[in-house]
Every structure is written in C-alpha cells, then in structure tokens.
Amino acid sequence: MTEAPHAHFRRHRFPAEIIAHAVWLYYRFPLSFRDVEDLLAKRSISVSFQTVSEWAAKFGVKFAHQIRRCSRGNFADKWQLDEMVVTIKGKKYWLWRAVDANGYVLDALLQSRRNKLAALRLMRKLLKGQGTTPRVLVTDKLRSSSAAKAVLMPGVEHRSHEGLNNRAENSHLPLRRRERRIMRFKSARQCQRFVSTHGQIANLFLLHRKYLSAADHRQLRAHAFSTWREIALSIDA
Structure with missing residues (x-):
C-alpha cells in the first residue's frame, strides 16, 4: 500500500500540514517565530523563522476567517x-x-x-x-x-x-x-492582525477543562484538532 500524498498549498514547498502546524504553534502558545523554528527543527523540518512569520501572516487570517464562519451563531447571548x-x-x-x-x-x-x-x-x-x-x-x-x-x-x-x-x-x-x-x-x-487571528484559534481550543472528565476532554480536544485540520486543508491558497 502506498502512502497518500501530502496536500500542498499552491506555490508552497512544504506540505499544508506542516504550514498549518507552524501557524497553530505560533497562535496557540506564547512563542516567538524563532521558538517555532526550533520546535520544527526538532522534528527535522528545516525552515527559517522568517518563513514562519510569512506563514503566520498569510494563513493565520485565513484560518481565523474559516473558524469564525463555522462558529457564527453558536455563542451565548x-x-x-x-x-x-x-x-x-x-x-x-x-x-x-x-x-x-x-x-x-x-x-x-x-x-x-x-x-x-x-x-x-x-x-x-x-x-x-x-x-x-x-x-x-x-x-x-x-x-x-x-x-x-x-x-x-x-x-x-x-x-x-x-x-x-x-x-x-x-x-x-x-x-x-x-x-x-x-x-x-x-x-x-x-x-x-494578531488579535483577530489569536482570538478565533483560541476559541477553537477553549474546552473549559475544569468542568470536563478526562475522557470528555480528550474527545473534545480530538474534535478540535480534527476541525483545525479540516479548516487548514480547505484553504485555497
């Protein structure tokens, strides 16, 4: 059985999964672009912090827009x-x-x-x-x-x-x-640009763990990751 080919954004050398992961790291945690560069290097992914910065600027807003569309009307009154x-x-x-x-x-x-x-x-x-x-x-x-x-x-x-x-x-x-x-x-x-993107990505992974059992938390977290992957791979860039 052959492995399924990785999805790619147009005119980008790295697979969409890697780009989405870098953007997620930057907006999900208080990390600098150089921190993200080091974390990717630990996984044998050689990319400069300038490239991570470009990914965050270009794709972060796109991802946030998709999350906003999916969550519209689901907030408290x-x-x-x-x-x-x-x-x-x-x-x-x-x-x-x-x-x-x-x-x-x-x-x-x-x-x-x-x-x-x-x-x-x-x-x-x-x-x-x-x-x-x-x-x-x-x-x-x-x-x-x-x-x-x-x-x-x-x-x-x-x-x-x-x-x-x-x-x-x-x-x-x-x-x-x-x-x-x-x-x-x-x-x-x-x-x-940062606050507009950060708020929407934070919403997706805000699970209120204090009120959840471990099993429920894992299930909701898996769903959040699945939603993130769907959104990331649906971007036509």
Whole structure:
C-alpha cells in the first residue's frame, strides 16, 4: 500500500500540514517565530523563522476567517465588553474586546480612541459579525460604552459594573503574555492582525477543562484538532 500524498498549498514547498502546524504553534502558545523554528527543527523540518512569520501572516487570517464562519451563531447571548491599553512605538492605543458569557472571543478592535465613536465601531462590527443582538450587554463604568449601546441596541438589557465583566478582562491575559514575549507589538497593523487571528484559534481550543472528565476532554480536544485540520486543508491558497 502506498502512502497518500501530502496536500500542498499552491506555490508552497512544504506540505499544508506542516504550514498549518507552524501557524497553530505560533497562535496557540506564547512563542516567538524563532521558538517555532526550533520546535520544527526538532522534528527535522528545516525552515527559517522568517518563513514562519510569512506563514503566520498569510494563513493565520485565513484560518481565523474559516473558524469564525463555522462558529457564527453558536455563542451565548450575554456579551461582555472591555478595553485595555496597548503601547506601540510610544503611542497609546486601546484594544476593545468582546467575549460571550463562556469566555469565547467575539471580536477585537484596536483603536486610537476610547470614546463613543470607538465604542460604536466595535458594536457595529460585533452586530455585523454575529448577525444578532445579545440578550444582555455587560460593560464597565465607561460612559462611552453606555452611550454607544443606547444608539445601536436600545432594547438590550445593559449591566454596567466593574466586577461583572471579568471574563472580558481575563481575555486580555493571553495578549499581555504575548506582548511581553515579543517585547511589544511593532505596529498597529501587526497587533490588529494578531488579535483577530489569536482570538478565533483560541476559541477553537477553549474546552473549559475544569468542568470536563478526562475522557470528555480528550474527545473534545480530538474534535478540535480534527476541525483545525479540516479548516487548514480547505484553504485555497
């Protein structure tokens, strides 16, 4: 019996499985491109960190887009919004993030302002991406969020309290770890691309292990890997 040929992306020398694995390593764990290069070298795969960087930029967004399409409409109807400051080349930006009640990332948007217009941009992006309105919207005490919500979702229940949107606040932690690992983001474009991709890949592998038996966890993890492989190999690049 002959081994089945590996799937390849067009104009790429390495098989699609290797490219997808490199992209998964970079976005799934707080690793640098050089770390991924070393991990691949351990498996006798000789590839430079510059190539890994190109793969992450080109395919990460494609994979995230496919994951987003597959998961649309499967999130909880309680949304939590929060914003965190990100400094890029000495300039302060605000990363606006929305998650559902289970901690899954709905969307993230990097902006230079923390005002009503910025909140409106995030909420419009959320409503367009999810195709529905939430039952409950939770924010901190920022008045800009309340003003934007009153314009776009006047009939949605709004809860504004510092301690209620802890899931949104906790969702910032992986980004902070990555920010320290790469010694800050180099540009606003790089940061936006990373958060847009990282959030969707993190969603796929967020299994809430605390509430699962070992057998259930293994089964869900295997399903996540299977879904990742299907998505990766379905990309027409």
